[in-house]
Ligand SMILES: O=C(O)CCC(=O)C(=O)O
């Protein structure tokens with residue numbers, strides 16, 4: 001089978017500073033065509049200086065001694081409990097069926113800052129103000145995007161209210177990622193992959209990568225296995241600062257009967273230098289039910305063949321393909337727990 005490499009994923013940059021119906025349609029179009037979109041950084045919602053400072057903090061943290069990181073290992077009570085804390089090299093598999101070993105990367109997961117930020121190791125602990133400010137900024141941007149989707153899908157406040165963190169806890173995770181240089185990470189039986197092929201579990205993901213930091217690829221065509229790179233700065237001459245990459249996750253795809261695409265992506269080696277990225281995985285509140293969305297736009301889409309096939313794929317990803325699961329409505333928390341079990345090989 002051939003594995004064509006496309007030059008560029010062709011993901012559009014959208015300026016959402018004006019929340020008109022036209023802009024909402026642009027967001028819906030990109031989300032349902034690519035499953036990814038770039039948002040022009042307005043310089044205010046997520047200040048570029050905070051992005052730079054977060055990367056500097058992340059570099060310092062991952063350089064700290066292993067013993068310091070181990071005390072805050074993922075899922076430990078000391079690190080804030082399930083899905084919070086430090087993930088060691090090869091500590092998780094994003095593509096458990098396609099990979100023999102875990103991903104050659106480290107990560108640190110931070111839950112939402114309310115009612116209070118989880119316990120953090122140094123140097124993260126001395127920058128808690130920057131971290132919580134960054135989380136809040138990311139959440140504001142996610143809410144703005146969800147509100148635009150509400151406009152385009154004629155579902156006033158439906159998506160945005162389900163992500164209102166003032167109403168209860170959610171599985172939202174702010175994650176620092178570090179991929180060591182490939183001379184350390186590559187082993188002979190490992191494919192040149194830094195993060196295995198996967199789709200994101202939540203509603204929306206915001207992705208930050210420093211300029212020049214290549215490696216992210218999206219699956220353009222599952223039939224031919226064609227991957228396309230996602231540039232960090234698509235049209236450099238037109239922008240003051242890199243745009244923010246947004247990835248539609250499995251829940252938005254499920255909720256919209258597959259109209260919004262939760263596109264499979266991976267991180268490939270690309271030169272092999274060390275690599276840092278930061279992700280904000282936005283999830284709905286824990287008790288939100290994954291039920292049908294009252295939208296005529298979605299109902300119309302669900303009737304066509306493409307919609308039915310996409311929904312089938314989504315049910316499979318959510319582990320709902322079994323006969324006993326027909327008609328079962330999961331809560332966001334139940335769904336996330338199922339996905340984490342597979343990623344980390346947890347027993348319960
Ligand atoms: O590091 C990246 O650029 C992407 C990572 C990713 O897709 C993820 O952690 O879900």
Ligand SMILES: [Fe+2]
Nearest residue numbers: 198199200265
């Ligand atoms: Fe991802």
